Amino acid sequence: MTTTDRAPAPVRGAARALSPALVLAGLLLVAGNLRAGITTVGPVLAELRDDLGLPSLTASALISLPLIAFAVVSPFAPALARRTGIERALGAGLAALAVGLVLRSLPGPALLWIGTALLGIAVAVLNVVLPALVKRDFPTRIGQVTGAYSAVQSVFAATAAGVAVPVAAWTAAGWRLPLGMWAGLALIAIAVLAPQLGRRTTMPADVPVHAPPAGRTPWRTALGWQVTVFMALQSTGYYILITWLPSIESAAGIGATAAGVHQLLLNGFGIAGSIACSALIARFRDQRFLGVMTPVLYGLATGGILLAPQYSALWSSLAGIAGGCGIVLALSFFGLRTANHTQAAALSGMAQSIGYLVAAAGPIAVGALHDATGSWTPALAGIIGLDVVLVVFGYLAGRRRVIG
Incomplete structure (x- = not known):
């Protein structure tokens, strides 16, 4: 059986009236947010360590924290998507990401850790839910759309790493500016997703929301x-x-x-x-x-x-x-x-x-x-x-x- 043998799951309201181009644009903007906030840290880590007096081990933990959040939160992200719908889960993830990026750029060591943890939680949700959106809205083009959003993700990740040091030198804020500025990209993605946030995917009849049939998990x-x-x-x-x-x-x-x-x-x-x-x-x-x-x-x-x-x-x-x-x-x-x-x-x-x-x-x-x-x-x-x-x-x- 191929993935094209089944029709896409039905959705409520006017979901199908949305332009596929608009849906794809929102999807790609979500992808652009997946790594930019993470790859920014490495290039300015030395300046951050000197400013806050962090030892090497602690600085390493700061870099590893998002990956740990991915591992811990990912199993729970599907339940969030089932409860709220795919679109609202993505919107909530982007909003949390914007807050986390701003928090980690503010003065106060505790905010750096809280913001980084929130960033990891938000990206974990986006990581998990985005493939479900591709499956639902582009069931016959999974490879092509996945490749496109992976490429966009990589472009923004490389760009964020490349501009971090020059941006840090622009103002007295130093490393805080590149760590926080990508919140703007998350807000842009929310704006493009806004027409979709009113719709909520109806779960397939053969996969109940709270208890998938035995053998299907x-x-x-x-x-x-x-x-x-x-x-x-x-x-x-x-x-x-x-x-x-x-x-x-x-x-x-x-x-x-x-x-x-x-x-x-x-x-x-x-x-x-x-x-x-x-x-x-x-x-x-x-x-x-x-x-x-x-x-x-x-x-x-x-x-x-x-x-x-x-x-x-x-x-x-x-x-x-x-x-x-x-x-x-x-x-x-x-x-x-x-x-x-x-x-x-x-x-x-x-x-x-x-x-x-x-x-x-x-x-x-x-x-x-x-x-x-x-x-x-x-x-x-x-x-x-x-x-x-x-x-x-x-x-x-x-x-x-x-x-x-």
Whole structure:
């Protein structure tokens, strides 16, 4: 059975009178908010630490807090969407995000932590609910729309990181301005979503709001776990490289300027990978080829960094393509492997909860392994081992079937 065999779930009122272009614009603006507030922190972290007197461990916890919030909150986001409707859940998430961004930019160390935690909670809701919106409103274009919003997410994430330091130098507010200014993007997204906030999705008749039928919850299905493991391992590999690639290259004798360029290539080719994967999803009968090729590219890139670090520009670009393809594929599976948007939200919550929990632990484990051995070789070999496992789960999750 394919996802196109079922009609989209009915919605109340004048939902269908809304322009698809307006719905898509709102969806893409929500996507633009998913990472901008997070990637802003890294470039100004040194200034923030000096200003507040934070030790390195505490600063690291500040960066990890949103990922932990993703893991904790994601399982509960589908219940919020069922109770309030998809549109209102997105609106509430954006409003909470705007408040969190403003709070963390205000004076007072406590507000920094409260705002960051609220940001993580808000983005967790948006992360989980957005694939359900794609499943409901674009059921025959899941791969293309997912690729588009993943690319927009990456563009805003890269832009936020790139302008953080220059913006911090504009005023006496320093690092507080770039940390808070992206609240404006959340408010713009709310304004574009406003025509949709009056509608509320009616749940499919075969999936009651409070008690999905036995066997239909992804937590009790092999396919649900296959998608979840794929999401977790592809996220882990990507976050490990994002976190430790500069240090790995420094140990190999590569200068800081070149390492910075390689990070730019990693992010830039990630956008290209997102776009390419979204186009390819529609061309194949199933996604087994993409599910296998993504970890193969990861493995080649990691092996290249290990054996020939002098060509890290090439390996970073290859890893970026794999990373962009991996996240689009994982997000697309939430719609492609489910029968309706309610089930898509449930699978999204499951996979993202476990996925981000594993992803948050991955860089810490790699750092500990390096400290214990004094070398990056065991860590890189471990990433290649993860890629081998990911090949298996990419193949399994890529098969043409749906939960239930």
